[in-house]
Amino acid sequence: MRLAVIAGDGIGPEVVAEGLKVLGGIAPDLETTPYDLGAARWQRTGELLPDTVLDELRQHDAILLGAIGDPGVPPGILERGLLLRLRFELDHHVNLRPAKLFDGVRSPLADPGEIDMLCVREGTEGPYTGNGGVLRRDTPQEVATEVSLNTAFGVERVVRYAFERSQARPRRHLTLIHKTNVLTHAGSLWSRTVEEVGAEFPEVTVAYQHVDAASMFFITDPGRYDVIVTDNLFGDIVTDVAAAVTGGIGLAASGNLDASGAHPSMFEPVHGSAPDIAGQGIADPTATVLSVALLLEHLGRADQARKINAAVAFDLSTRDPRGPVRTTEVGDRLAALAGG
Amino acid sequence: MRLAVIAGDGIGPEVVAEGLKVLGGIAPDLETTPYDLGAARWQRTGELLPDTVLDELRQHDAILLGAIGDPGVPPGILERGLLLRLRFELDHHVNLRPAKLFDGVRSPLADPGEIDMLCVREGTEGPYTGNGGVLRRDTPQEVATEVSLNTAFGVERVVRYAFERSQARPRRHLTLIHKTNVLTHAGSLWSRTVEEVGAEFPEVTVAYQHVDAASMFFITDPGRYDVIVTDNLFGDIVTDVAAAVTGGIGLAASGNLDASGAHPSMFEPVHGSAPDIAGQGIADPTATVLSVALLLEHLGRADQARKINAAVAFDLSTRDPRGPVRTTEVGDRLAALAGG
Numbered sequence A, B: 001m002r003l004a005v006i007a008g009d010g011i012g013p014e015v016v017a018e019g020l021k022v023l024g025g026i027a028p029d030l031e032t033t034p035y036d037l038g039a040a041r042w043q044r045t046g047e048l049l050p051d052t053v054l055d056e057l058r059q060h061d062a063i064l065l066g067a068i069g070d071p072g073v074p075p076g077i078l079e080r081g082l083l084l085r086l087r088f089e090l091d092h093h094v095n096l097r098p099a100k101l102f103d104g105v106r107s108p109l110a111d112p113g114e115i116d117m118l119c120v121r122e123g124t125e126g127p128y129t130g131n132g133g134v135l136r137r138d139t140p141q142e143v144a145t146e147v148s149l150n151t152a153f154g155v156e157r158v159v160r161y162a163f164e165r166s167q168a169r170p171r172r173h174l175t176l177i178h179k180t181n182v183l184t185h186a187g188s189l190w191s192r193t194v195e196e197v198g199a200e201f202p203e204v205t206v207a208y209q210h211v212d213a214a215s216m217f218f219i220t221d222p223g224r225y226d227v228i229v230t231d232n233l234f235g236d237i238v239t240d241v242a243a244a245v246t247g248g249i250g251l252a253a254s255g256n257l258d259a260s261g262a263h264p265s266m267f268e269p270v271h272g273s274a275p276d277i278a279g280q281g282i283a284d285p286t287a288t289v290l291s292v293a294l295l296l297e298h299l300g301r302a303d304q305a306r307k308i309n310a311a312v313a314f315d316l317s318t319r320d321p322r323g324p325v326r327t328t329e330v331g332d333r334l335a336a337l338a339g340g
Ligand SMILES: CC(C)[C@H](C(=O)O)[C@@H](O)C(=O)O
Pocket: A079, A083, A084, A236, A270, B181, B182, B212
């Protein structure tokens, strides 16, 4: 297994070290190549993602990413030039974000019930393409636009992926989240696509909710959800709501998948670089370890993935939910539990 | 006070009746004109908002709206043709949505703390303008776009309104919510505008959060917010999150304001027509009554507004938070409490 590793900024290197500790213990054939990308490199050299690096990344089976970002970098630079560029260049059209409330984890909800959802967020379209612009900047007549691009090709493949995942789960339920009553052009394409692809999956029941209503139900009744499919921007928001109710982004894992397998997929914790706690050894590496499990699953190593998930579940059920975290200790425990 | 009343569909007429009961008791100069608009009229006549009706609405001091919508109407028809058309024609650029956790109200959060925020959502721009379209519909080459339009004129006026409201509150804190790291064109306009207008309000402290992070903090730390300003679509989502954590849309009031006063403003509960419970007399009219308080405040009748808010606060603190609601009984109690 050839793994490209982008540890990144802030707590990125700390959590990635633990992810690799767990992965190395379970996958002895692991070969890693580190890539120095992120705020630090940009500040030092002005480089974001040189083409030669991108070419090298393509030669790997998968990519593990820690976190990218620094308050000293203006908004958009690292996102557009590195994080989103990777997603677009490597055709990461499925942004996979499970949200499960593990036993022993404190939800901010008084009565969370069982939460176990799988959010399938589109990753290469919508308002994330950079399309749009500014006219008459810095004048009272300024106009700024953002264009959400949605194609039958792009919507169909992510909807199909979501149906396939729904079909493989016990509840076989899929919820489309959009805003079809206002965004009628894109909304119609998404609705029709779900209807058409759904005809091929008669066992999967389908629901639809507007994004505003769904954001409320994620809080008042999260147990109703199984698999969710939604566009890039709505997915960005609702997956953070889902992360919040299942214990926070300290536990939220994600995969940026090219489901076709043509390009390496990339796995990363949802949290950012958290510069305020970087270097102190107190970042929770659990989201990174869970992202490693998604990585293994994606590479067809379901058994190894299951071991990691079981280790995390056991560890969380026995941790003090309010207690402080020591990054390396969590990694040691998870490696020991999973590696056996 | 000349009030146009659009009771609308489903539970709309039921909750509006109670709103008017409370308003009539406190504002003896009230003159109401009912307007039959909504799903029922459209289904009967194909009419949404005839120009003559719009002209009549303009002659009023304000508009009270119940709820519009019916599952039998395709998505977008009533929204684009009636609800949003009213907002756009009457230049309702401030969509005002307070979110306060009243004593005695059950929040779904385990530890909500004090929540008292005022969301100022832009109402006439962003992705709500209908701009965009579909190319090659129903083919594998279909492309659907949605265009978010943002103007210096439109952003400046709503940001200024938000600063004025912040300035008048004890905490004097304003949070801009956007997604400046991805929507860089519109994000830059919003950020620069907040910076520029903020220079005129040196006493107001300003924070910025990405919409995904904010949606999480609304759940994990809602007490940090005072006034919020955001665009039309982000505002749609985060105000529903805010409503959820403060007890649900049964209590969420809103005002669609033309802050210039050139056109009548419109007040409405955030909830929809709830056809599943319509006609049973069990809809909670509290959000409508709170919307009436916003209406009075907007018309410069702060004393009357205060009486209603106090009545609601008292009633909620003495209600059984899990008990069933009888629409008319709540209205009777609030009218008696406020009217004295
Ligand atoms: C950092 C940012 C570009 C990114 C996104 O908006 O997708 C992040 O919020 C995420 O969810 O992975």
